[in-house]
Amino acid sequence: xxxxxxxxxxxxxxxxxSAVMFxxxxxxxxxxxxPEKGPGRYLLLALYLVPYFLVGHDVIKKCFAGIKNRQLxxxxxxxxxxxxxxxxxGEFEEAxxxxxxxxxxxxxxxxxxxxxxxxxxxxxxxxxxxxNREAEDGTVEVIDPDDIKVGDILVIxxxxxxxxxxxxxxxxxxxxxxxxxxxxxxxxxxTGEQVISGCxxxxxxxxxxADKVYDDSTAAxxxxxxxxxxxxxxxxxxxxxxxxxxxxxxxxxxxxxLAFVPPLISGNFAAEFGKWVLRACTFLVISCPCALVxxxxxxxxxxxxxxxxxxxxxxxxxxxxxxSKLHTIASDKTGTLTEGRFKVSMVIxxxxxxxxxxxxxxxxxxxxxxxxxxxxxxxxxxxPLPESKISDVQTVAGKGITAKAGKxxxxxxxxxxxxxxxxxxxxTGDAVQGTNCYVAKNGRYIGLIVVSDTPKxxxxxxxxxxxxxxxxxxxxxxxxxxxxxxxVAKDLGISEYRAGLLPxxxxxxxxxxxxxxxxxxxxxxRGSLAFIGDxxxxxxxxxxxDVGIAMGSxxxxxxxxxxxxxxxxxxxxRIPAVMRIARRTVNISRANIAFALLxxxxxxxxxxxxxxxxxxxxxxxxxxxxxxxxxxMRMLVKKEKGIQP
Amino acid sequence: xxxxxxxxxxxxxxxxxxxxxxxxxIDGVTDASVSFMTQKMMIEADDAVFDQVVDExxxxxxxxxxxxxxxx
Numbered sequence: 001x002x003x004x005x006x007x008x009x010x011x012x013x014x015x016x017x018s019a020v021m022f023x024x025x026x027x028x029x030x031x032x033x034x035p036e037k038g039p040g041r042y043l044l045l046a047l048y049l050v051p052y053f054l055v056g057h058d059v060i061k062k063c064f065a066g067i068k069n070r071q072l073x074x075x076x077x078x079x080x081x082x083x084x085x086x087x088x089x090g091e092f093e094e095a096x097x098x099x100x101x102x103x104x105x106x107x108x109x110x111x112x113x114x115x116x117x118x119x120x121x122x123x124x125x126x127x128x129x130x131x132n133r134e135a136e137d138g139t140v141e142v143i144d145p146d147d148i149k150v151g152d153i154l155v156i157x158x159x160x161x162x163x164x165x166x167x168x169x170x171x172x173x174x175x176x177x178x179x180x181x182x183x184x185x186x187x188x189x190x191t192g193e194q195v196i197s198g199c200x201x202x203x204x205x206x207x208x209x210a211d212k213v214y215d216d217s218t219a220a221x222x223x224x225x226x227x228x229x230x231x232x233x234x235x236x237x238x239x240x241x242x243x244x245x246x247x248x249x250x251x252x253x254x255x256x257x258l259a260f261v262p263p264l265i266s267g268n269f270a271a272e273f274g275k276w277v278l279r280a281c282t283f284l285v286i287s288c289p290c291a292l293v294x295x296x297x298x299x300x301x302x303x304x305x306x307x308x309x310x311x312x313x314x315x316x317x318x319x320x321x322x323x324s325k326l327h328t329i330a331s332d333k334t335g336t337l338t339e340g341r342f343k344v345s346m347v348i349x350x351x352x353x354x355x356x357x358x359x360x361x362x363x364x365x366x367x368x369x370x371x372x373x374x375x376x377x378x379x380x381x382x383x384p385l386p387e388s389k390i391s392d393v394q395t396v397a398g399k400g401i402t403a404k405a406g407k408x409x410x411x412x413x414x415x416x417x418x419x420x421x422x423x424x425x426x427x428t429g430d431a432v433q434g435t436n437c438y439v440a441k442n443g444r445y446i447g448l449i450v451v452s453d454t455p456k457x458x459x460x461x462x463x464x465x466x467x468x469x470x471x472x473x474x475x476x477x478x479x480x481x482x483x484x485x486x487x488v489a490k491d492l493g494i495s496e497y498r499a500g501l502l503p504x505x506x507x508x509x510x511x512x513x514x515x516x517x518x519x520x521x522x523x524x525x526r527g528s529l530a531f532i533g534d535x536x537x538x539x540x541x542x543x544x545x546d547v548g549i550a551m552g553s554x555x556x557x558x559x560x561x562x563x564x565x566x567x568x569x570x571x572x573x574r575i576p577a578v579m580r581i582a583r584r585t586v587n588i589s590r591a592n593i594a595f596a597l598l599x600x601x602x603x604x605x606x607x608x609x610x611x612x613x614x615x616x617x618x619x620x621x622x623x624x625x626x627x628x629x630x631x632x633m634r635m636l637v638k639k640e641k642g643i644q645p
Numbered sequence: 646x647x648x649x650x651x652x653x654x655x656x657x658x659x660x661x662x663x664x665x666x667x668x669x670x671i672d673g674v675t676d677a678s679v680s681f682m683t684q685k686m687m688i689e690a691d692d693a694v695f696d697q698v699v700d701e702x703x704x705x706x707x708x709x710x711x712x713x714x715x716x717x
Contacts, residue, residue, distance in 0.1 A: 062710075062711065062712075065711040069707075069708040069709070069711075071663075071708065071709060074660075074709075075657065075659065106656075110656065113681075113682070116682075117682065117683075227680075227683045227685065228649075228683075228687075230680045230682045230683055231678035231680050231683075231685070231687050232678075233678070241662040241665075241666075244659055244662060245662075245666075288659070289659060290657065290658060290659055293658040293659045293662060293681075294658040294681070297658070297680075297681060297682055298682060301682040301683075
């Protein structure tokens with residue numbers, strides 16, 4: 001407990017001193033030092049009041065402030081009322097003990113909550129503590145990250161954190177981005193390249209020109225996002241706050257009933273009243289809903305922190321809750337499930353032709369084009385024809401291209417384009433997946449180039465993992481042709497896909513899927529729908545889905561803005577990992593709710609029957625709170641099994 | 646307008662929930678949240694009455710938890 005704040009140290013001292021006094025009095029009283037009856041009791045009362053006020057004066061002060069402000073169900077008010085009631089009934093030791101244990105409980109709560117606040121920022125560990133600024137004369141001074149100005153030259157020594165986003169002006173090396181992306185492979189950077197705050201420099205010295213002030217840097221924005229996430233409350237949290245609003249008044253009313261009704265019924269009010277007041281005080285002690293009100297948000301806070309440490313930003317507790325019950329996932333194809341780059345996957349040369357010639361002539365014709373397919377063909381060409389030889393390039397949009405390469409006429413395009421040019425093309429059938437580019441030279445078909453987009457490495461495994469985590473339906477949405485979509489779907493083990501969609505159709509498909517879910521259950525009970533996209537082109541779809549997940553968004557403000565869950569790198573396996581974290585969070589908060597309610601209910605019943613004393617009640621109350629908090633703090637344990645992807 | 650404030654010495658989670666409730670009921674407030682975990686308050690209100698709303702919120706906070714202060 002070395003990491004206590006000054007306020008906490010003072011509090012602890014107060015508790016220890018009062019506890020010592022209390023136990024000394026307790027022993028003395030039981031040893032018979034004080035008389036059982038008579039004026040000697042007043043001396044004992046006076047002595048008991050010393051530790052009582054010492055440990056509880058702030059509670060009593062708050063109670064009076066509460067009365068003045070008409071906050072009658074304030075916990076300070078309830079504690080004061082309960083302890084004063086106990087004093088009134090002559091139960092001095094119970095009164096002091098309740099106040100003492102209440103304060104011990106509060107102390108632990110405060111400590112645990114402070115600890116978890118700290119744990120989140122440790123978990124993130126992306127906030128820089130300082131920056132080294134190089135002045136024009138070459139001297140280096142250590143400054144606060146907040147004092148960085150745009151254009152400052154910052155020196156980043158080996159092992160130091162990059163304090164703000166910037167451009168490398170000197171040096172090259174490897175930087176560790178794991179705190180931001182969860183990716184353990186270091187990224188290499190060179191002069192002129194951009195680096196992002198929160199990454200850790202490797203073994204070489206880098207000089208970086210600041211492009212942003214600290215507050216606008218990636219690290220600061222991520223921290224802000226994670227902090228803000230706790231303001232978007234989950235259904236469970238809202239339930240608890242609503243519950244707390246009724247719980248306390250209900251228990252207080254029950255206490256009043258308990259104090260007056262049984263003595264009235266018994267017929268001997270004066271003799272019975274004291275006993276029932278004491279039982280009513282037990283009720284007041286249990287009436288604080290703190291265990292619930294603290295532990296549930298704490299679990300979500302921890303869950304969001306755990307997700308951040310794997311490079312996933314969850315922008316609200318509600319989204320984490322929705323991630324725990326994902327039923328349907330709709331996903332964009334290009335760039336999300338696939339690399340998003342076209343590659344030549346196959347070349348079929350016609351009889352008597354060389355495959356390399358097919359590619360070379362196609363590349364020549366396409367050399368002026370920036371179309372992704374053209375780029376792929378040009379890239380695949382190992383010995384291109386000199387550009388000076390290429391002339392008369394004519395493009396027919398969406399169909400093909402003709403050009404002259406030296407003395408030869410080249411035509412590249414789809415089936416109908418070549419047919420239109422009067423070239424005879426043999427049927428290849430549908431066996432070949434991807435986009436087919438037919439190539440002809442001087443009016444004669446010489447071969448076929450197949451260009452396709454390849455699935456991302458690990459995508460199939462990630463999708464299988466999502467199914468394992470409870471996803472029932474995975475739908476791939478794409479603007480590509482039926483054949484291209486079918487091929488990728490088969491490779492990735494996806495049963496359902498919608499091909500040939502225009503960007504605006506995707507919202508419609510997501511709405512249709514949401515409709516299917518809605519018909520299966522009410523808004524609260526139904527499973528949720530997530531859409532995975534790149535976050536740049538599909539903002540409307542991201543916002544329409546229950547949970548919009550953007551991939552590969554490190555450094556892209558637009559994507560971070562549009563999505564609810566942001567995956568910093570390109571790794572699809574983060575999604576099932578976050579689903580696991582979400583499920584754990586929800587389970588922990590549910591366990592806490594059930595545990596706290598059961599113990600409180602048991603205490604209320606036992607208290608009403610006179611079996612549980614105020615001692616037991618206060619243990620139940622603060623003990624439950626501490627246990628629930630500790631349970632929630634499990635979410636903060638770093639690199640736990642099942643969380644790391 | 647939407648603005649965030651830091652809260653000092655917000656010691657009780659239930660109080661945070663009460664504050665949030667009360668602030669949401671202030672005229673002109675479109676959304677508000679008080680987070681016990683981050684010790685932060687967010688108020689979203691009409692521009693025209695924003696300053697009044699904030700004054701009112703500070704009063705509400707003092708009422709629910711006298712020790713708790715809003716940092717401007």
